[in-house]
Amino acid sequence: xxxxxxxxxxxxxxxxxxxxxxxxxxxxxxxxxxxxxxxxxxxxxxxxxxxxxxxxxxxxxxxxxxxxxxxxxxxxxxxxxxxxxxxxxxxxxxxxxxxxxxxxxxxxxxxxxxxxxxxxxxxxxxxxxxxxxxxxxxxxxxxxxxxxxxxxxxxxxxxxxxxxxxxxxxxxxxxxxxxxxxxxxxxxxxxxxxxxxxxxxxxxxxxxxxxxxxxxxxxxxxxxxxxxxxxxxxxxxxxxxxxxxxxxxxxxxxxx
Amino acid sequence: xxxxxxxxxxxxxxxxxxxxxxxxxxxxxxxxxxxxxxxxxxxxxxxxxxxxxxxxxxxxxxxxxxxxxxxxxxxxxxxxxxxxxxxxxxxxxxxxxxxxxxxxxxxxxxxxxxxxxxxxxxxxxxxxxxxxxxxxxxxxxxxxxxxxxxxxxxxxxxxxxxxxxxxxxxxxxxxxxxxxxxxxxxxxxxxxxxxxxxxxxxxxxxxxxxxxxxxxxxxxxxxxxxxxxxxxxxxxxxxxxxxxxxxxxxxxxxxxxxxxxxxxxxxxxxxxxxx
Numbered sequence: 001x002x003x004x005x006x007x008x009x010x011x012x013x014x015x016x017x018x019x020x021x022x023x024x025x026x027x028x029x030x031x032x033x034x035x036x037x038x039x040x041x042x043x044x045x046x047x048x049x050x051x052x053x054x055x056x057x058x059x060x061x062x063x064x065x066x067x068x069x070x071x072x073x074x075x076x077x078x079x080x081x082x083x084x085x086x087x088x089x090x091x092x093x094x095x096x097x098x099x100x101x102x103x104x105x106x107x108x109x110x111x112x113x114x115x116x117x118x119x120x121x122x123x124x125x126x127x128x129x130x131x132x133x134x135x136x137x138x139x140x141x142x143x144x145x146x147x148x149x150x151x152x153x154x155x156x157x158x159x160x161x162x163x164x165x166x167x168x169x170x171x172x173x174x175x176x177x178x179x180x181x182x183x184x185x186x187x188x189x190x191x192x193x194x195x196x197x198x199x200x201x202x203x204x205x206x207x208x209x210x211x212x213x214x215x216x217x218x219x220x221x222x223x224x225x226x227x228x229x230x231x232x233x234x235x236x237x238x239x240x241x242x243x244x245x246x247x248x249x250x251x252x253x254x255x256x
Numbered sequence: 257x258x259x260x261x262x263x264x265x266x267x268x269x270x271x272x273x274x275x276x277x278x279x280x281x282x283x284x285x286x287x288x289x290x291x292x293x294x295x296x297x298x299x300x301x302x303x304x305x306x307x308x309x310x311x312x313x314x315x316x317x318x319x320x321x322x323x324x325x326x327x328x329x330x331x332x333x334x335x336x337x338x339x340x341x342x343x344x345x346x347x348x349x350x351x352x353x354x355x356x357x358x359x360x361x362x363x364x365x366x367x368x369x370x371x372x373x374x375x376x377x378x379x380x381x382x383x384x385x386x387x388x389x390x391x392x393x394x395x396x397x398x399x400x401x402x403x404x405x406x407x408x409x410x411x412x413x414x415x416x417x418x419x420x421x422x423x424x425x426x427x428x429x430x431x432x433x434x435x436x437x438x439x440x441x442x443x444x445x446x447x448x449x450x451x452x453x454x455x456x457x458x459x460x461x462x463x464x465x466x467x468x469x470x471x472x473x474x475x476x477x478x479x480x481x482x483x484x485x486x487x488x489x490x491x492x493x494x495x496x497x498x499x500x501x502x503x504x505x506x507x508x509x510x511x512x513x514x515x516x517x518x519x520x521x522x523x524x525x526x527x528x529x530x531x
Contacts (some may be wrong), residue, residue: 113461116507123497128490175441184429189490191425191444192512196463198448199513203462206453211348213355215453216446226362227442228449 072254079141082125089122145247167201175230320427325367332360341395383530417451426515463510
């Protein structure tokens with residue numbers, strides 16, 4: 001069966017509005033299988049290398065095209081979560097190292113906490129994956145590189161809206177990935193983290209729109225059954241690729 | 257289940273937040289708690305029946321959903337009464353409680369439909385007592401002043417939401433491999449959004465530091481927070497994973513919410529269940 005093929009590739013020179021692009025491509029991602037997203041105008045990566053097809057008999061651990069694949073099963077999900085946590089941690093590192101001007105004390109505390117939590121999560125996944133792969137370190141997602149293009153870290157609106165997108169995406173990603181995990185320990189660990197991401201999302205949403213119902217707004221919590229979003233990795237990674245911040249290519253050919 | 261031990265803790269007279277609060281309402285909450293505790297007859301809760309909600313169907317997934325439904329019944333009735341009792345100030349508190357009330361009602365319907373769809377009879381709705389035997393008066397049924405009642409509405413909401421997060425998390429492995437896992441996770445994160453907002457409405461952080469129940473929370477709610485100070489995740493002490501604030505005690509506990517067992521969840525809910 002052919003799986004979605006998501007490429008996270010170079011985005012230097014991308015001048016589109018990050019948030020609009022995120023939403024647009026997030027919607028596009030459900031359009032079909034075999035979807036390949038590229039937001040790159042960079043010569044070097046303008047023509048993505050052909051990616052291998054998932055094949056039960058192939059050794060996906062060493063893809064012929066040299067592009068890292070997250071892998072399958074629990075390891076694939078851990079690498080997937082690790083990718084998201086790397087992005088969040090890196091983003092908040094940028095935020096706290098140059099807060100937008102006139103930031104309120106409350107916002108400074110919230111964003112600093114989010115930085116602390118996400119860095120902790122990132123290092124936790126590094127450790128957990130390290131334990132999982134043993135000496136096969138080539139199966140661990142490498143340190144990703146990021147470039148935020150035109151994102152203006154001195155803009156409160158931009159910082160908070162990207163934070164909101166990242167936190168909501170994290171919630172939907174963990175909610176969608178739970179069923180992919182077979183090891184109960186990992187399921188509980190994902191549960192321990194996702195609720196903190198949801199706490200973050202609510203806080204950021206209220207900072208953006210104080211006094212509103214946005215903390216669990218109808219845009220993320222279906223008002224008919226009150227369920228939060230749950231998304232498959234392909235959809236989440238397409239949305240992340242759409243942000244254009246992740247510079248390191250990887251694929252998720254063995255995740256739905 | 258260890259309801260007795262929990263009730264022993266519950267019947268202490270120390271219902272007052274130790275520290276003076278930054279907000280008047282927390283202070284009045286404290287004195288109200290003390291007054292109510294003195295006036296209350298000895299809590300007869302140890303005689304409470306557990307048959308209506310402590311399920312043992314022989315099917316862990318069904319038990320998990322029945323526990324979830326019991327907690328949702330509790331939250332649903334609490335918020336419905338909260339938005340109808342005229343205690344909540346206009347503006348943010350009312351908006352927040354209305355949104356949460358909408359969700360909890362939908363969760364009840366969703367779980368009932370899910371259980372019935374699986375051919376299981378949903379657990380009956382218990383009779384709730386949100387005074388917890390006379391300790392609270394959040395809906396002003398016993399003449400409490402409005403400030404105190406509001407403080408109690410907030411404190412109880414925080415306790416219920418933080419309990420809900422932990423209880424759903426504790427049931428995840430019981431639902432693993434069933435079609436209900438994803439839905440339960442989707443409810444779980446909604447409870448966490450609620451918890452964050454209620455906590456922040458009370459002037460706290462949206463996340464739990466160590467096992468602190470937070471300023472102004474009556475001591476009886478400490479059971480909701482015990483164990484949240486865990487530092488070992490997947491066998492690793494996360495404070496050892498790096499240097500600096502992200503790996504300090506506070507961040508390392510805030511960054512992970514901890515599950516509770518069915519027994520703990522039932523014990524907490526039992527405070528508010530008459531029969």
